[in-house]
Amino acid sequence: MTPREPRLTELALIRALRERARQAPGVRVGIGDDCAVLEAPGGSLLLATTDLLIEDVHFRRRYAEPADIGWKALAVNVSDIASMGGRPRWALIALACPASTTMDEVEAFYEGIHALGDEHDVSVVGGDTSASPSGWVVNITLLGEATGAPILRSGARAGDMIAVTGDLGRSAAGLAVLERREAPARVSAEALAIVTAAHLRPRPRVKEGRWLAAAGGVTAMIDLSDGLATDLRHVAEESRAAARVDLGRLPIGAATRDVAVATKHDAVGWATGGGEDYELLLTCEPSAFERLRNGLGSATGTTLTAIGAMEPGAAGVTFVDADGHAVAVGPGFEHFASGARRE
Amino acid sequence: MTPREPRLTELALIRALRERARQAPGVRVGIGDDCAVLEAPGGSLLLATTDLLIEDVHFRRRYAEPADIGWKALAVNVSDIASMGGRPRWALIALACPASTTMDEVEAFYEGIHALGDEHDVSVVGGDTSASPSGWVVNITLLGEATGAPILRSGARAGDMIAVTGDLGRSAAGLAVLERREAPARVSAEALAIVTAAHLRPRPRVKEGRWLAAAGGVTAMIDLSDGLATDLRHVAEESRAAARVDLGRLPIGAATRDVAVATKHDAVGWATGGGEDYELLLTCEPSAFERLRNGLGSATGTTLTAIGAMEPGAAGVTFVDADGHAVAVGPGFEHFASGARRE
Numbered sequence: 001m002t003p004r005e006p007r008l009t010e011l012a013l014i015r016a017l018r019e020r021a022r023q024a025p026g027v028r029v030g031i032g033d034d035c036a037v038l039e040a041p042g043g044s045l046l047l048a049t050t051d052l053l054i055e056d057v058h059f060r061r062r063y064a065e066p067a068d069i070g071w072k073a074l075a076v077n078v079s080d081i082a083s084m085g086g087r088p089r090w091a092l093i094a095l096a097c098p099a100s101t102t103m104d105e106v107e108a109f110y111e112g113i114h115a116l117g118d119e120h121d122v123s124v125v126g127g128d129t130s131a132s133p134s135g136w137v138v139n140i141t142l143l144g145e146a147t148g149a150p151i152l153r154s155g156a157r158a159g160d161m162i163a164v165t166g167d168l169g170r171s172a173a174g175l176a177v178l179e180r181r182e183a184p185a186r187v188s189a190e191a192l193a194i195v196t197a198a199h200l201r202p203r204p205r206v207k208e209g210r211w212l213a214a215a216g217g218v219t220a221m222i223d224l225s226d227g228l229a230t231d232l233r234h235v236a237e238e239s240r241a242a243a244r245v246d247l248g249r250l251p252i253g254a255a256t257r258d259v260a261v262a263t264k265h266d267a268v269g270w271a272t273g274g275g276e277d278y279e280l281l282l283t284c285e286p287s288a289f290e291r292l293r294n295g296l297g298s299a300t301g302t303t304l305t306a307i308g309a310m311e312p313g314a315a316g317v318t319f320v321d322a323d324g325h326a327v328a329v330g331p332g333f334e335h336f337a338s339g340a341r342r343e
Numbered sequence: 344m345t346p347r348e349p350r351l352t353e354l355a356l357i358r359a360l361r362e363r364a365r366q367a368p369g370v371r372v373g374i375g376d377d378c379a380v381l382e383a384p385g386g387s388l389l390l391a392t393t394d395l396l397i398e399d400v401h402f403r404r405r406y407a408e409p410a411d412i413g414w415k416a417l418a419v420n421v422s423d424i425a426s427m428g429g430r431p432r433w434a435l436i437a438l439a440c441p442a443s444t445t446m447d448e449v450e451a452f453y454e455g456i457h458a459l460g461d462e463h464d465v466s467v468v469g470g471d472t473s474a475s476p477s478g479w480v481v482n483i484t485l486l487g488e489a490t491g492a493p494i495l496r497s498g499a500r501a502g503d504m505i506a507v508t509g510d511l512g513r514s515a516a517g518l519a520v521l522e523r524r525e526a527p528a529r530v531s532a533e534a535l536a537i538v539t540a541a542h543l544r545p546r547p548r549v550k551e552g553r554w555l556a557a558a559g560g561v562t563a564m565i566d567l568s569d570g571l572a573t574d575l576r577h578v579a580e581e582s583r584a585a586a587r588v589d590l591g592r593l594p595i596g597a598a599t600r601d602v603a604v605a606t607k608h609d610a611v612g613w614a615t616g617g618g619e620d621y622e623l624l625l626t627c628e629p630s631a632f633e634r635l636r637n638g639l640g641s642a643t644g645t646t647l648t649a650i651g652a653m654e655p656g657a658a659g660v661t662f663v664d665a666d667g668h669a670v671a672v673g674p675g676f677e678h679f680a681s682g683a684r685r686e
Binding site: 131 | 470
């Protein structure tokens with residue numbers, strides 16, 4: 001449920017699919033949010049999300065072990081449930097591997113799934129296996145339960161504050177390290193471990209999502225899979241409001257900054273466009289922010305940082321510097337630069 | 344939810360996954376049947392199944408149009424819901440295509456999905472799209488509703504009759520035609536259309552599954568995806584009973600027989616091991632068979648043919664000829680002989 005930046009004709013297709021889903025029975029929220037929200041016959045609200053991970057598009061086997069692949073494939077789905085404030089429950093795992101794959105590798109893949117799944121009470125209830133003529137292909141569908149009203153992308157209003165959990169750009173920093181032949185000089189082993197773990201084994205914010213959804217005052221929420229610029233634009237578009245982000249307020253960790261300096265990258269660019277951080281981006285009533293920040297810190301130990309505000313005006317995202325001048329930032333998450341992407 | 348014939352080590356892994364799922368909360372049936380059966384919070388029973396289709400493993404683009412791929416990817420999942428006697432509801436579609444794919448092709452793919460989906464009130468409620476470094480990859484997860492107690496693979500008892508809907512081997516005959524450079528001589532255009540449609544656009548037996556599940560007397564049910572020999576063995580193993588099939592009673596259509604003769608294939612081999620027929624295989628109390636056959640015919644127009652019986656003894660399947668002698672039949676469904684399969 002993390003569509004990449006679509007082309008114009010693809011947008012028309014997605015619109016048509018959304019329109020169909022909107023009219024379907026039992027579909028509270030169809031295409032266009034992190035999860036579908038479905039009305040189960042007994043009256044409960046079911047969340048459903050699916051993600052496809054493909055070798056050399058979403059990961060490389062050179063540095064992603066089978067257990068990392070399993071962990072991350074589940075994590076990206078768990079994060080979608082987290083962003084709706086839901087509780088993950090049941091996973092269906094489809095795996096295709098080349099003929100050279102060993103049983104040990106397949107077992108390690110499932111160990112990675114269970115390592116994360118056990119932390120969040122996710123049960124693997126079904127799946128499919130297949131041969132693959134080229135690399136690994138993983139599809140996970142995750143079902144969850146909405147314990148309250150799911151927090152959608154569409155609820156932000158002009159005047160709301162914009163905030164993010166944790167810090168940004170770590171996964172992109174990790175990817176930059178992993179894609180190199182050699183570790184960058186003058187970066188501590190600890191910093192390297194922090195950023196590579198963020199890329200290979202992201203920790204979706206389930207506790208945080210449920211706490212925030214239940215706390216009141218959160219108007220919209222989304223997980224940061226494609227990068228702040230892209231994901232916040234989704235919120236702005238779905239909410240029909242403008243978003244302004246102060247670049248100076250973006251939370252960026254010391255490890256990320258160290259790696260950026262050592263590899264001659266821009267840490268702010270990673271924070272806005274790097275993607276795959278799997279932090280939560282939310283909007284809230286300004287009066288609620290302090291309560292949410294303090295309460296989230298007490299309940300989960302996770303930071304919440306205000307980074308901007310929703311404003312009246314056309315849907316879109318503006319990044320401003322310390323002087324309040326608009327600054328262009330790069331596009332959202334791009335997969336490997338070799339460009340196997342369809343869009 | 345159609346695992347191919349697993350190797351021994353894979354069996355151990357599947358057993359471990361099943362054991363884990365069995366202990367998980369809310370999981371009525373986990374790994375090991377056509378669908379998972381899940382207890383939604385409101386008390387309703389949810390069915391969930393997932394299938395991965397990969398170019399040059401499960402289909403070839405030379406003869407499968409994008410709309411055919413979409414139709415079949417949904418059909419194999421709908422068939423899993425049908426075999427539990429359930430009602431299909433919501434689909435999540437993941438699609439990866441190479442860079443050369445056009446928007447028209449993607450639209451046609453969705454048209455194929457909707458063409459079948461509309462027949463069964465299936466709504467597309469979510470999905471994911473990605474680039475693919477090689478061919479098309481499609482994963483569909485389908486959620487359904489169990490309107491009564493789902494009919495499992497494990498309920499067959501010694502003495503039960505074994506029966507199948509429709510006729511067998513058509514899809515394999517279609518594949519044999521499609522894989523040739525030229526249409527076989529001395530086969531009518533109508534016969535060719537029947538068998539190729541069976542392969543490219545199978546029609547899952549949803550009405551039949553629901554009618555049979557509600558009728559009473561059906562003890563086990565499965566859909567014929569991997570072929571009679573393999574799928575009946577699953578029933579025998581899950582039910583811990585032996586199965587005997589009279590080869591002479593297998594329903595095989597005239598078109599399938601014509602194609603077999605023209606292409607020098609064995610129609611009975613297709614019927615037992617060809618796979619992808621997406622008919623229903625069931626066991627029932629002997630006293631119920633006539634009622635089920637007549638009732639199913641009246642309600643749906645679909646035939647039900649008795650092909651054998653469950654017997655005491657070790658779990659397994661025996662095929663016998665007209666003299667009652669055991670006959671060896673080939674293995675179940677194999678994907679393309681080029682052998683990209685993992686097992």
